Amino acid sequence: MLGLGVLGVATAPTVQRGLESFLGGAATKDPTGLTGLLPNGGGFRYYSVTSSVPHKDEDSYRLKVDGLVDHPATYTLADLRALPQTRMVRDVQCVTGWRVPDTPFEGVRLSHLLDAAGVRSTAGAVRFTCFDGAYSESLTLSQARRDDVLVALRMQDEDIGHSHGGPVRLYVAPMYFYKSAKWLSGITVTEDVRPGYWEERGYDIDAWVGRSNGRDDDAT
Numbered sequence: 001m002l003g004l005g006v007l008g009v010a011t012a013p014t015v016q017r018g019l020e021s022f023l024g025g026a027a028t029k030d031p032t033g034l035t036g037l038l039p040n041g042g043g044f045r046y047y048s049v050t051s052s053v054p055h056k057d058e059d060s061y062r063l064k065v066d067g068l069v070d071h072p073a074t075y076t077l078a079d080l081r082a083l084p085q086t087r088m089v090r091d092v093q094c095v096t097g098w099r100v101p102d103t104p105f106e107g108v109r110l111s112h113l114l115d116a117a118g119v120r121s122t123a124g125a126v127r128f129t130c131f132d133g134a135y136s137e138s139l140t141l142s143q144a145r146r147d148d149v150l151v152a153l154r155m156q157d158e159d160i161g162h163s164h165g166g167p168v169r170l171y172v173a174p175m176y177f178y179k180s181a182k183w184l185s186g187i188t189v190t191e192d193v194r195p196g197y198w199e200e201r202g203y204d205i206d207a208w209v210g211r212s213n214g215r216d217d218d219a220t
C-alpha cells in the first residue's frame with residue numbers, strides 16, 4: 001500500500017524532484033510532507049518552514065491575544081496552565097497522507113481565550129502567528145469556537161517539546177494537521193480570514209479531513 005502511494009505521487013514531476021532531494025539526504029525537515037510517504041516507522045514527521053526556530057521556555061514564552069477584542073491579553077505558560085484543561089484523543093492526519101492514530105492532545109479551549117478577550121461583533125475570523133517568524137494560519141470565528149480546537153500545552157501526554165511546536169501549539173482536531181500551527185505566539189481576531197502559509201501556496205483554507213484538498217479518497 002505504501003509502495004503504491006509513493007509510485008502514485010512520484011508521477012508528478014515536482015514531487016519527484018522532492019523525492020530525489022530527499023533520497024539525496026537533503027530533507028531532514030520536509031515542508032512538502034514527502035518523507036511521510038516513506039517507510040519510517042509510521043510516526044510523526046518534523047515540519048518547519050524555517051531552518052531554525054528559537055526556543056521558548058517557562059520564562060520567555062508569551063501568547064498574545066489581540067485584534068478585534070475588548071480585552072487584549074498576554075499569557076505566560078503558567079497563566080495557560082491555570083486555565084481549565086481539555087484532553088482529547090484523535091487521529092492526526094497530514095494532508096500528504098501520513099497519519100498517527102489516537103494521539104492525545106491537552107490544553108485550553110481556544111473558545112475560552114476568545115470569550116475572555118471579548119470578541120467584538122465586527123469580527124469574523126481568527127489569525128494565528130508563530131514565533132518561528134514565518135508560519136501563519138487562520139480559522140473562521142465559528143471554526144475557532146468549536147470544542148475540538150485547543151491551544152495545546154501537551155501532546156502524547158507530555159509537555160509539547162520544541163520539535164512538535166512547544167511549548168504551545170494550536171490543535172485543530174477536525175482539520176488536516178497544517179492547521180495546527182506550531183510555536184504559537186499570536187492570536188489575532190480579524191474581520192476576515194487571511195489565508196495561512198500553506199494556503200497561499202495552494203492548500204484549502206477550510207481543511208476538513210476527508211472533505212478538502214481533493215484528498216477525500218486517501219484521507220480516510
Ligand SMILES: Nc1nc2c(c(=O)[nH]1)N[C@H]1C(S)=C(S)[C@@H](COP(=O)(O)O)O[C@H]1N2
Nearest residue numbers: 045046047048049094135164177178181182
Ligand atoms: N509553525 C509551523 N507550524 C506548522 C508547520 C510548520 O512548518 N511551521 N507545519 C504544519 C504541518 S504541514 C504539519 S503536518 C504539522 C506537523 O507537526 P509535527 O512537526 O509536530 O509533526 O505541523 C503544522 N504546523
Ligand SMILES: [Mo]
Nearest residue numbers: 033094095178
Ligand atoms: Mo502537513
